[in-house]
Amino acid sequence: MNSLNYYDNIAHVYDQTRWLTESVAEEVADFIINLTRAAPKTNFLEPGVGTGLNVFPLVKRGYSVTGIDVSQEMLDQFSQKFNTTPPNLNLIHADASQLPFSDNSFDVVLTVHMLHTVSDWRVFLDDIHRVLKPGGFYLNSQWITPPARKEFEGYFREFLDKYKGINTKSKGVNSAIPEINTEGYLNHKGYVSNYLIAKEWTVSNTVEELLNLFKLRPYGLCWQVSEDIFHKVLKEFEEFCIKHYGSLKTILSSEAKFEIWAYSLPLTP
Numbered sequence: 001m002n003s004l005n006y007y008d009n010i011a012h013v014y015d016q017t018r019w020l021t022e023s024v025a026e027e028v029a030d031f032i033i034n035l036t037r038a039a040p041k042t043n044f045l046e047p048g049v050g051t052g053l054n055v056f057p058l059v060k061r062g063y064s065v066t067g068i069d070v071s072q073e074m075l076d077q078f079s080q081k082f083n084t085t086p087p088n089l090n091l092i093h094a095d096a097s098q099l100p101f102s103d104n105s106f107d108v109v110l111t112v113h114m115l116h117t118v119s120d121w122r123v124f125l126d127d128i129h130r131v132l133k134p135g136g137f138y139l140n141s142q143w144i145t146p147p148a149r150k151e152f153e154g155y156f157r158e159f160l161d162k163y164k165g166i167n168t169k170s171k172g173v174n175s176a177i178p179e180i181n182t183e184g185y186l187n188h189k190g191y192v193s194n195y196l197i198a199k200e201w202t203v204s205n206t207v208e209e210l211l212n213l214f215k216l217r218p219y220g221l222c223w224q225v226s227e228d229i230f231h232k233v234l235k236e237f238e239e240f241c242i243k244h245y246g247s248l249k250t251i252l253s254s255e256a257k258f259e260i261w262a263y264s265l266p267l268t269p
């Protein structure tokens with residue numbers, strides 16, 4: 001599998017293997033609407049929209065939402081959430097590294113888990129600046145992996161690493177965002193920044209449920225080995241889990257957060 005079709009291949013299991021639920025997304029939408037003082041005519045853009053987990057509630061509430069994604073399968077998953085695509089939702093199959101919009105087009109641009117994927121983040125931020133209307137908001141967000149799941153994933157990585165020649169120490173999205181100096185870059189352009197936690201919630205899964213999610217190979221690390229090795233590792237890992245966690249029925253609970261770095265350009269009087 002190459003990086004271009006990675007999301008095409010996991011689109012059908014994307015939502016079920018992530019931890020942002022519909023009800024949490026609704027609360028996050030309330031938060032974003034308040035933060036951006038959204039009016040009925042406020043329009044939103046999400047480059048790297050994926051299956052629409054973040055903006056689905058905004059579309060349902062009638063806001064105009066445009067989503068771009070390189071993966072047609074991810075976009076199809078989003079469209080399938082509606083009987084017919086609503087007129088206030090515009091989905092574009094394209095690389096968001098260059099935004100295909102005229103200047104001053106959007107009130108709010110939202111990116112979630114995607115800034116690390118564009119070819120040049122500085123050029124991308126310039127483009128977001130260009131398409132934002134005066135007084136608009138850029139919200140760079142992430143919903144970090146809950147610590148118990150992160151630890152589980154870490155153990156799994158160690159099993160993968162036991163196989164010679166396999167380097168699974170990939171940079172996750174959580175580490176990628178701080179490496180990109182969005183704040184410094186946008187502050188330099190005059191943006192005011194504000195770090196906010198839109199929502200904290202508890203994510204609970206049994207060890208068995210997490211193992212079953214991994215079996216679907218929905219995360220990047222799962223694709224770094226062949227099918228054969230993956231199944232061998234899973235078998236070994238399951239034995240480890242029984243010993244380490246005491247039982248496959250053990251519940252792992254920890255807090256997830258929806259974090260937003262909100263940027264806005266003060267309007268000149």
Ligand SMILES: C[S@@+](CC[C@H](N)C(=O)[O-])C[C@H]1O[C@@H](n2cnc3c(N)ncnc32)[C@H](O)[C@@H]1O
Pocket residue numbers: 007047048049050051052053054068069070071074094095096097111112113114117118119
């Ligand atoms: C980690 S997923 C996040 C999806 C969604 N934002 C979410 O929070 O659930 C990253 C998404 O960005 C898309 N993507 C990656 N690089 C892209 C690019 N250069 N242009 C547009 N979409 C891109 C992927 O296809 C995928 O749907």
